[in-house]
Amino acid sequence: MENLLQLLRLMEEYTDRIFPVAALLLAAEIFFPKSRYSYISKLRGAIFCVANILITKASLTLFYWLWAGIGIKPLFEIDLTFLTRFSNAWPLHALGAIAASFLVLQVSEFFYYWFHRLQHSSRFFWRFHAEHHSLEEMSAFNSNHHFSEEIFRIPFLIIPVSLLFDFKQDYVPWIWVFFVRWQGYFEHSSTRLNLGWVRYIFPDNRFHRIHHSIERRHFNKNFGSGSAIWDILFGTAYYPGAKEWPDVGLPNIREPRNLTEFLVRPFRRGKPG
Known part of the structure; x- marks a missing residue:
């Protein structure tokens, strides 16, 4: 019973973070639309999102x-606190904290980039x-990955990073936390609002839409989610x-x-086309 209550608290915390962000992006899609999609698809996506939360939070917990319990220590301990300690001035201190968070993100994104390419090349x-x-x-709401993808990230992303690196940071700025929370939803949104030149560093909805394009010239492009840097370096941008x-x-x-189709369909087919 105690474990169930803990899981429910984690789910509540997760939904408290995610749904306000998606709601703001829904408003952007309504008032500044690039494509007009049905509200049924958005509602359906929200239902799929709840199912994903239930399954992935339980798995990750x-x-x-x-x-x-295993207690394996990472191979490398990387101290990034020097980025915030060279100055006590608030702007420089905050910039140092953002820089540290940015570097940690790039390491994670490197592993994600190659896992994402594997998803496209492996039957x-x-x-x-x-x-x-x-x-x-x-x-923004209708952007769900199948729940199995979060489970596959454990051996291909979470474990490798955990085995290799232990990053030390003074703190993670709230503005960075906010960015990470909404960016994954924003890059799937159908609003004409976009990041402009910032997309050369962080993918936005225009950058990521190319990855989902039905046009052959766009195939196998723009694999990055939180960072565009690896796409640039490996020639897929x-x-x-x-x-x-x-x-x-x-x-x-x-x-x-429907939800059953969303959850079960991948187990009933091979690679399309």
């Missing part, structure tokens, strides 16, 4: 409990990732023109229409 992983790419009415806003989806897999 179990993993972190087991990982803490096994694509069958699950295809659920995300099947979205035809992609928006594609920056859209001013009027470039392609349709999204997959030609032979339609967007899931």
Whole structure:
């Protein structure tokens, strides 16, 4: 009973963080639309999101409990506190904290970038990732990955980073926490609001839409989620023109229409096309 209550508290904390962000982006999609999608798809996406929260939070809570019990120490301890200690002046101190958080993000994104490429090249992983790419009415709410993807990230992302690095930071600025919370939803949003030149560092909705494009010239581009840097370095970055806003989806897999289809369909098929 105690464990169940703890899980419910974690879910409540998670939804408290996520849904206000998605609601703000929903307002942006309504008042500053780039594509107009049905409210049914947004509601359906919200239901899928709740299911993802239930499954992934339970899985990750179990993993972190087991990982803490193993007690394996990382290979490298990297002290980034020097970035905040060279000056007591508030602006420089805050900039140092943001720089430290940015460096930590790049390490995580490096592993995510290559895992994401694996999802597109592996028949096994694509069958699950295809659920995300099947979205035809992609928006902030309707942007869910299949729950299995979060579980696959444990061996391909979380464990490697945990085994290799232990980053020491003085603190993580609230503005950085806010950015990380909304960025993953914003990059899937259908609003004409975008990050402009900042997308050369952080992917926005125009950058990431290319990754979901149905046009062949856009295939295997823009794999990064929290960072565009690895796409640039490995030659997969594609920056859209001013009027470039392609349709999204997959030609032979339609967007899931109900929760059962969303959860079960990947287990019933192989790689499309």
